[in-house]
Amino acid sequence: MEILHDGDADLGVLNGKTIAVIGYGAQGRAQALCMRDSGLSVVIGIRPGKSKDAAEEDGFETLSVTDAAKRADIIHILLPDEMHGPVYDKEIAPVLTAGKTLSFSHGFSIVFGEIKPPKDVDVIMVAPKSPGTEERKRFVEGFGVPGLIAVRQNPSGKAKEVALAIAKAEGLTRAGVLECSFEQETYEDLFGEQNVLCGGMVDLMKYGFETLIEAGYPPEMAYFECIHEAKLIVDLIYEGGIQKMNAVISNTAEWGEYDNGPWIIDPSVKERMKESLRRIESGEFAAKWIKEARNGAPTLKAKRAALGEHPAEIVGKRIRSLFQKKN
Ligand SMILES: NC(=O)C1=CN([C@@H]2O[C@H](COP(=O)(O)OP(=O)(O)OC[C@H]3O[C@@H](n4cnc5c(N)ncnc54)[C@H](OP(=O)(O)O)[C@@H]3O)[C@@H](O)[C@H]2O)C=CC1
Numbered sequence: 001m002e003i004l005h006d007g008d009a010d011l012g013v014l015n016g017k018t019i020a021v022i023g024y025g026a027q028g029r030a031q032a033l034c035m036r037d038s039g040l041s042v043v044i045g046i047r048p049g050k051s052k053d054a055a056e057e058d059g060f061e062t063l064s065v066t067d068a069a070k071r072a073d074i075i076h077i078l079l080p081d082e083m084h085g086p087v088y089d090k091e092i093a094p095v096l097t098a099g100k101t102l103s104f105s106h107g108f109s110i111v112f113g114e115i116k117p118p119k120d121v122d123v124i125m126v127a128p129k130s131p132g133t134e135e136r137k138r139f140v141e142g143f144g145v146p147g148l149i150a151v152r153q154n155p156s157g158k159a160k161e162v163a164l165a166i167a168k169a170e171g172l173t174r175a176g177v178l179e180c181s182f183e184q185e186t187y188e189d190l191f192g193e194q195n196v197l198c199g200g201m202v203d204l205m206k207y208g209f210e211t212l213i214e215a216g217y218p219p220e221m222a223y224f225e226c227i228h229e230a231k232l233i234v235d236l237i238y239e240g241g242i243q244k245m246n247a248v249i250s251n252t253a254e255w256g257e258y259d260n261g262p263w264i265i266d267p268s269v270k271e272r273m274k275e276s277l278r279r280i281e282s283g284e285f286a287a288k289w290i291k292e293a294r295n296g297a298p299t300l301k302a303k304r305a306a307l308g309e310h311p312a313e314i315v316g317k318r319i320r321s322l323f324q325k326k327n
């Protein structure tokens, strides 16, 4: 698969264009700030509330979703996925005239039919493969995070160029951008977040921490081992791959990785991962999530409340507050 970089993108295709970022949350704020820093004309479409206040504090012009969509050439929807459908139908579709571009950072609402755009608009995706905060941090540091672009509809004949220009404005082409389909991005993003990232790695860290403290080890020690050092190991893999990590860790650690690892995470977990991917690709997961969201997300709210603050977070907060960082 070809990896696209800065030289493959031309910000000039966005000259004279206004981009309405709809939503100013994790992605909305990060992407709007990066796009403005890259010289693009950005307005924020947002309802009254804390996000609107934050956007205005950051110096953006804020409009209602409808007014922003009316004004913009490119409407970049960065609302919670479960809100895309209702907000699009009521506040965007009525002003979505021919020649505009509808843009997303995740394909959920298009792939699972929450949004059915008219045929006379471009439909693209520019998806940073990163949480918003990290994306902005790396952009400001002069680098960027990788991303995916996709084109669903292209009556203008310029959809890919516009998607690549937005990716460049967000620093994604500094790290690398892949072109894929809406389905590929949607399915792999849902799979990754549920099986490797938020569901997967996080559980391992929590179980490891709990095992140590239940065996009487001090929480601080468990935090250093299972949370703090986990990030440093992942950083090593990020910088130089598993080979680099293995070259840096001790022979003892490496032997333990081979001896104990496959017992702790039995390779049969891949069978469950395949079933998880099947549920995602079949639309079963999406239907379950939309049903939950339309009912006011009672399970999500109950889980959030029950989760409370994990002991690892409590000790982590204290440890981080004591970091003696060089000024
Ligand atoms: N989070 C991430 O790291 C990533 C997210 N994405 C995608 O980016 C998109 C946005 O996700 P994310 O940034 O996490 O979302 P957040 O939940 O962080 O932010 C949502 C924003 O939408 C606003 N909003 C919610 N409901 C409405 C409404 N009815 N009318 C107007 N504004 C509303 C919120 O404002 P208010 O303060 O008023 O609630 C908030 O500003 C999603 O499609 C997601 O899949 C893609 C890659 C990574």
Ligand SMILES: CC(=O)[C@](C)(O)C(=O)O
Pocket (backbone or CB within 6 Å): 128, 129, 130, 131, 132, 189, 193, 197, 198
């Ligand atoms: C950060 C990211 O890309 C996620 C985990 O998929 C998301 O928050 O949607």
